[in-house]
Amino acid sequence: MSSVDHAGKRVQIGNNRGRVNGWTSHARVFGICVAVDGVTRSGAADKARATG
Known part of the structure; x- marks a missing residue:
């Protein structure tokens, strides 16, 4: 997602x-x-819905 x-x-x-x-x-x-091989993708947290 861009x-x-x-x-x-x-x-x-x-x-x-x-x-x-x-x-x-x-x-x-x-x-x-949100991560590849344990490395967090830049900006991914801003695009994902909070869980819980």
Whole structure:
């Protein structure tokens, strides 16, 4: 996910080569990568919903 539009309830999706693939609704997001091999992804916490 490249960007979040809270007002429009949508997210911008992209691929692993840095290209943007378009926009989709919050309802179609099933997960967000927050870490790779134990290394936290920059900005991921701001895009993920709090758990608990």
